[in-house]
Amino acid sequence: MKSLESPASILSFCLLLILLLSPVLSRSIPRTAELEEGNGGNAKEKAAGCDGRWIYIRELPPRFNSDLLRGCNSFPIFSDDFCPFLANHGLGPRTHNRSRSWYRTDPLYLELLFHRRLLEYPCLTSDPAHADAVFLPYYTGLDALPYLYSPDFYNNSAQHGLDLHRFLHDEDNPKIWARSSGHDHFLVMARPAWDFSQDPAADPQLWGTSFLHLPGFLNLTALTVESRPDPWQEHAIPYPTSFHPATIARLESWLDRARHSHRPTLMLFAGGGGGGGPNIRGSIRAECENRTDLCEIVDCSDGACAHDPIRYMRPMLRSRFCLQPPGDTLTRRSTFDSILAGCVPVFFEEISAKAQYGWHLPPNEYGNFSVYIPKEEVVFNSVRIADVLTAIPKEVVERMLRRVLDIAPRVIYRRHGSSAGLRGKKDAFDLAIEGVLRRIKRRIGPPTLSEPILFHDDDDVEEINMMDGLE
Numbered sequence: 370m371k372s373l374e375s376p377a378s379i380l381s382f383c384l385l386l387i388l389l390l391s392p393v394l395s396r397s398i399p400r401t402a403e404l405e406e407g408n409g410g411n412a413k414e415k416a417a418g419c420d421g422r423w424i425y426i427r428e429l430p431p432r433f434n435s436d437l438l439r440g441c442n443s444f445p446i447f448s449d450d451f452c453p454f455l456a457n458h459g460l461g462p463r464t465h466n467r468s469r470s471w472y473r474t475d476p477l478y479l480e481l482l483f484h485r486r487l488l489e490y491p492c493l494t495s496d497p498a499h500a501d502a503v504f505l506p507y508y509t510g511l512d513a514l515p516y517l518y519s520p521d522f523y524n525n526s527a528q529h530g531l532d533l534h535r536f537l538h539d540e541d542n543p544k545i546w547a548r549s550s551g552h553d554h555f556l557v558m559a560r561p562a563w564d565f566s567q568d569p570a571a572d573p574q575l576w577g578t579s580f581l582h583l584p585g586f587l588n589l590t591a592l593t594v595e596s597r598p599d600p601w602q603e604h605a606i607p608y609p610t611s612f613h614p615a616t617i618a619r620l621e622s623w624l625d626r627a628r629h630s631h632r633p634t635l636m637l638f639a640g641g642g643g644g645g646g647p648n649i650r651g652s653i654r655a656e657c658e659n660r661t662d663l664c665e666i667v668d669c670s671d672g673a674c675a676h677d678p679i680r681y682m683r684p685m686l687r688s689r690f691c692l693q694p695p696g697d698t699l700t701r702r703s704t705f706d707s708i709l710a711g712c713v714p715v716f717f718e719e720i721s722a723k724a725q726y727g728w729h730l731p732p733n734e735y736g737n738f739s740v741y742i743p744k745e746e747v748v749f750n751s752v753r754i755a756d757v758l759t760a761i762p763k764e765v766v767e768r769m770l771r772r773v774l775d776i777a778p779r780v781i782y783r784r785h786g787s788s789a790g791l792r793g794k795k796d797a798f799d800l801a802i803e804g805v806l807r808r809i810k811r812r813i814g815p816p817t818l819s820e821p822i823l824f825h826d827d828d829d830v831e832e833i834n835m836m837d838g839l840e
């Protein structure tokens with residue numbers, strides 16, 4: 370028998386040790402963020418905090434993500450060059466050289482900025498077998514662009530996703546998907562689910578790819594900016610605004626500014642549209658043009674506001690109510706801009722927010738931070754929005770103005786690499802991850818008689834504590 374001192378046995382002892390420790394090692398990928406923080410603690414403590422929260426990021430070939438970014442100067446949408454907005458991992462370029470928290474963010478890059486944020490998630494594991502959830506870094510919306518906007522591809526839109534499906538089920542290790550039949554996989558779609566849910570049998574083909582109809586993807590979870598009225602795979606998360614602070618001080622200084630902002634204007638509409646027959650945008654325009662003393666319009670036609678947050682944030686700071694009518698889509702990024710500006714959103718359809726963002730905006734508190742006026746009342750029953758809003762007692766309006774800013778930290782996406790202090794507050798990303806983990810846990814957890822494995826209305830409102838992350 371060799372003595373323990375021989376180099377060979379020391380080597381094999383070390384190998385054994387590495388093998389024994391590998392589950393621990395593989396879970397504690399060191400991150401610069403933690404090193405900065407200096408409170409990484411030991412692996413055991415960390416593992417305890419990560420119980421039930423481990424995420425594995427699947428390795429995908431670059432054709433599913435980074436290669437898609439290369440075409441940024443020739444995306445088939447409008448004529449814009451989208452390359453500048455790739456800056457800062459999808460946050461876009463800063464609005465001005467001296468600005469620190471404001472960026473020209475294009476919501477299309479949510480897939481990219483979400484991926485970047487996940488890279489600094491504290492509970493990443495490199496072992497799929499130990500993961501509670503598996504992230505697919507697939508830029509779904511970018512890959513869909515040709516099917517949506519290039520006429521040569523319209524008729525092929527049922528093919529969107531087939532390549533990814535082949536990769537997950539055949540090319541790559543199929544065990545990773547099979548472990549939970551895909552119920553533990555999730556991805557991000559920076560567009561409304563409507564854009565991915567055309568029935569492949571539709572004739573003629575109308576709009577959208579058929580990604581969400583592929584039988585192979587029915588089990589995964591898609592985080593979209595807008596879910597369908599009867600969502601299945603998807604759950605809505607906020608559109609990114611242009612504000613991405615990196616420290617608590619910058620967040621607080623903005624909230625303070627919004628809190629103390631003088632708001633002489635009753636209501637504001639930032640947007641375009643409103644032509645054609647009777648519709649809510651048309652009614653809003655008519656009313657605003659008639660009541661210039663109470664209402665302000667920021668004309669955002671032809672994408673004028675898309676990359677220019679100053680254009681609408683300043684007017685939003687001057688207004689008490691911000692009108693959020695549906696347009697081409699039911700939801701609007703502007704809803705989140707107005708919350709951030711401390712301007713109380715006014716909705717005209719429940720599907721515009723209340724039926725969507727349950728992880729971020731608790732559905733049972735809408736009355737405290739928003740106003741709802743059914744659009745039919747305005748369009749067909751001559752209800753004047755200004756009359757409804759001026760009838761709300763002053764102290765109620767003041768309470769709403771405060772409440773909307775309490776919520777604001779929940780809907781912003783802080784900058785990657787933020788300070789430890791700011792990372793202690795839950796932002797839109799953190800709440801999305803918590804929601805995904807809850808949803809997956811319920812899907813792959815032991816089935817109970819009262820709770821079938823599959824369900825689709827999973828906004829567990831009672832678990833949401835509005836004060837979470839607000840101190």
Ligand SMILES: *[C@@H]1O[C@H](CO)[C@@H](O)[C@H](O)[C@H]1NC(C)=O
Nearest residue numbers: 462463464465466467468469
């Ligand atoms: C911003 O900074 C860049 C490089 O530092 C410079 O080229 C550019 O002119 C600056 N822009 C303004 C508006 O100052």
Ligand SMILES: *[C@@H]1O[C@H](CO)[C@@H](O)[C@H](O)[C@H]1NC(C)=O
Nearest residue numbers: 520521522523524572573574
């Ligand atoms: C797409 O299909 C329609 C009929 O279904 C046909 O009229 C049209 O020419 C096709 N477009 C292309 C680019 O093949």
Ligand SMILES: *[C@@H]1O[C@H](CO)[C@@H](O)[C@H](O)[C@H]1NC(C)=O
Nearest residue numbers: 550551584585586587588822
């Ligand atoms: C989806 O999940 C069900 C069980 O919940 C399973 O029978 C089915 O095979 C799964 N589909 C795929 C494509 O993995």
Ligand SMILES: *[C@@H]1O[C@H](CO)[C@@H](O)[C@H](O)[C@H]1NC(C)=O
Nearest residue numbers: 652654655656657659660753
């Ligand atoms: C515009 O104002 C006039 C006078 O106040 C009023 O009669 C009319 O109904 C208003 N129209 C709209 C669209 O609000």
Ligand SMILES: *[C@@H]1O[C@H](CO)[C@@H](O)[C@H](O)[C@H]1NC(C)=O
Nearest residue numbers: 732733734735736737738772
């Ligand atoms: C508003 O918030 C209070 C608690 O602050 C709650 O009791 C009340 O039910 C809420 N009202 C609505 C309509 O959401």
